[in-house]
Every structure is written in C-alpha cells, then in structure tokens.
Amino acid sequence: MTIPLSWYLLLAATLFCIGFFGVLSRRNAVAALMGVELMLNAVNINLVGFWRYVRPADLTGQIFAIFVLAVAAAEAAVGLALMIAIYRTRRTINVDEIDLLKG
Amino acid sequence: MPMIFLFLALLTVVMAIGTVTARNLFHAALFLVGAFFGVATIYVLLEAEFLAVSQIIIYIGAIATLIVFAIMLSRSMMGREAGGYNRFWVAAAVGAAALLALLAWVLTTVPFPVVDQPVPADAISQIGAGLVGPYVIPFEVASVLLVVALIGAVMIARERHRQR
Structure with missing residues (x-):
C-alpha cells in the first residue's frame, strides 16, 4: 500500500479524459468507439482501485468490474456491426456525413 | 513500487494518447491494444489477478480483434487520412482538459476512507x-x-x- 489511492484515481481520470477527447473529436466512428473503450477501462480502474483501498474484504468492486467488461463486449459487438452495416449502405462511416436523421 | 506504478501509468497514458491521435486507424487500434495491456498491468498492481487475465482475454483477445476486423472490412478506413478530426476538436480538447483539471482537483482534495487490509487469499x-x-x-x-x-x-x- 505504498502507492496512494489518489494516484490510481488520477490515472483513471487521465485515461477517461483522453477517451472523452477521442469520442468527441474523431471523424471516424470506429475511432470514436476506441475512445469509448478507453473510458470504460478508466471506470474499471476506479472500481478496482476503490475495492482494493476501501473494501478489500468483500469482492463487490471486482464483480462490478466484471459486469462492466461484459457490457463493454456487448457494446463493441453491436457498435461495430452497426458501423459495418452503415458502411455497406453509405460507403462512409465518418460521423459528420451520417446525417440521415438530421431535420 | 511507486517507480513501477509510474512507469506503467506513463506507458498506459502514452498508449491512450496514441490511440486518439494516430492518423492511421490501424495504428490507433494497435495503440489501443497497448493501452489495454497497460490497464491489465495496473490490475496486477492492485492485486486483482482475475480481472487482469479477463482484461487480456476479453479486451485484447476479443474486442481489439473485432475492431481490427471492422477496420479491415471497410477499405476506406485503411487510408492515410481516415483518423482525422472533426471541426469540434479544439473545443473537445479544451473540454477534456477542463474535465481532467476538475477531476484532479476533486480527487486530490477529497479524503477517502482508505483501510490497510490484505486481499483475502x-x-x-x-x-x-x-x-x-x-x-x-x-x-x-x-x-x-x-x-x-x-x-x-x-x-x-x-x-x-x-x-x-
């Protein structure tokens, strides 16, 4: 326990903000999805860090992180399938050219 | 121990920055694998070995492979300029930096109820x-x-x- 908890939280915050920037700034939808994956990883570091430093006796934090992992896998599968379907019909997956729903 | 943490954290952050800045999407996906691996090493430092192994199997083994397949299935994404930014990227960078500053301020001022207990065997x-x-x-x-x-x-x- 020589490393303070806040170091892990700061690392997670940094990763989260990098992923946040990626989601907002990328033109390509797959690149934006990579940003989402970075954000989910940052959340998992927070969950595991709080588990280790605040409640190491019961493993709720780790089990939560496992559920986040499962939801991330589902999200990646559906997201990439959507992108492949959009690419097939529109020949592009740039998020600023996919504007069919724009009024 | 702090030196190992700093090295692994720096590696993870560098890989994450590479993921969001690489012009070539394929390189971005490889950087993403590096970032996933860095997060797995952080889990090892936190004594969550099961999660570290799950991270490598699920993220690197499945999700990263899926992303690489999606990139290769759409040929225009393999191009050199595929990883460009949209017109909001300056605002996104300022927003992300502001969020990081706010989080850093909160995380360093709030006292957390930390206990020094070993992980159950x-x-x-x-x-x-x-x-x-x-x-x-x-x-x-x-x-x-x-x-x-x-x-x-x-x-x-x-x-x-x-x-x-």
Missing part, C-alpha cells in the same frame, strides 16, 4: 461464489444481454441479398 473462489450466490441475477442478465447483443450484431451486419 481465496479472492478468486470468492468471486466465483459471489457470481452464483448473491450476484446470480445480474450474472444471468449479463449472459442474456451478451446473447441478445451477439445475435443482434449478426442480424445487423448480415448481408441482405437484394430483398426489397
């Missing part, structure tokens, strides 16, 4: 018992979610043979 078997004991309902819901998501992914990405 049978942590992995306790996780297994928890998943079929008190957390059995979320566990089953997660499995249903995965099945639904994967069937849905197959249905969405399936090639339709000119049916009107």
Whole structure:
C-alpha cells in the first residue's frame, strides 16, 4: 500500500479524459468507439482501485468490474456491426456525413 | 513500487494518447491494444489477478480483434487520412482538459476512507461464489444481454441479398 489511492484515481481520470477527447473529436466512428473503450477501462480502474483501498474484504468492486467488461463486449459487438452495416449502405462511416436523421 | 506504478501509468497514458491521435486507424487500434495491456498491468498492481487475465482475454483477445476486423472490412478506413478530426476538436480538447483539471482537483482534495487490509487469499473462489450466490441475477442478465447483443450484431451486419 505504498502507492496512494489518489494516484490510481488520477490515472483513471487521465485515461477517461483522453477517451472523452477521442469520442468527441474523431471523424471516424470506429475511432470514436476506441475512445469509448478507453473510458470504460478508466471506470474499471476506479472500481478496482476503490475495492482494493476501501473494501478489500468483500469482492463487490471486482464483480462490478466484471459486469462492466461484459457490457463493454456487448457494446463493441453491436457498435461495430452497426458501423459495418452503415458502411455497406453509405460507403462512409465518418460521423459528420451520417446525417440521415438530421431535420 | 511507486517507480513501477509510474512507469506503467506513463506507458498506459502514452498508449491512450496514441490511440486518439494516430492518423492511421490501424495504428490507433494497435495503440489501443497497448493501452489495454497497460490497464491489465495496473490490475496486477492492485492485486486483482482475475480481472487482469479477463482484461487480456476479453479486451485484447476479443474486442481489439473485432475492431481490427471492422477496420479491415471497410477499405476506406485503411487510408492515410481516415483518423482525422472533426471541426469540434479544439473545443473537445479544451473540454477534456477542463474535465481532467476538475477531476484532479476533486480527487486530490477529497479524503477517502482508505483501510490497510490484505486481499483475502481465496479472492478468486470468492468471486466465483459471489457470481452464483448473491450476484446470480445480474450474472444471468449479463449472459442474456451478451446473447441478445451477439445475435443482434449478426442480424445487423448480415448481408441482405437484394430483398426489397
């Protein structure tokens, strides 16, 4: 326990903000999805860090992180399938050219 | 120990920055694998070995492979300029930096109720018992979610043979 908890939280915050920037700034939808994956990883570091430093006796934090992992896998599968379907019909997956729903 | 943490944290952050800045999307995906691996090493430092192995199997083994396949399936994404930014990237950078500053301020000023306890020796078997004991309902819901998501992914990405 020589490393303070806040170091892990700061690392997670940094990763989260990098992923946040990626989601907002990328033109390509797959690149934006990579940003989402970075954000989910940052959340998992927070969950595991709080588990280790605040409640190491019961493993709720780790089990939560496992559920986040499962939801991330589902999200990646559906997201990439959507992108492949959009690419097939529109020949592009740039998020600023996919504007069919724009009024 | 702090030196190891700083090295691994720096590696993870550099890989993450590479993921969001690489012009070539394929390089971005490889940087993403590096970032996933860095996060797995952080889990090892936090004594969550099961999660570290799950991270490598699920993220690097499955999700990263899926992303690489999606990049290769659409040829225009392999181009040199595919990883460009949209016109909001300056605002996004300022917003992300502001969020990081706010989080850093909160995280360094709030005192957390930290206890110095060892991890139980049978942590992995306790996780297994928890998943079929008190957390059995979320566990089953997660499995249903995965099945639904994967069937849905197959249905969405399936090639339709000119049916009107």
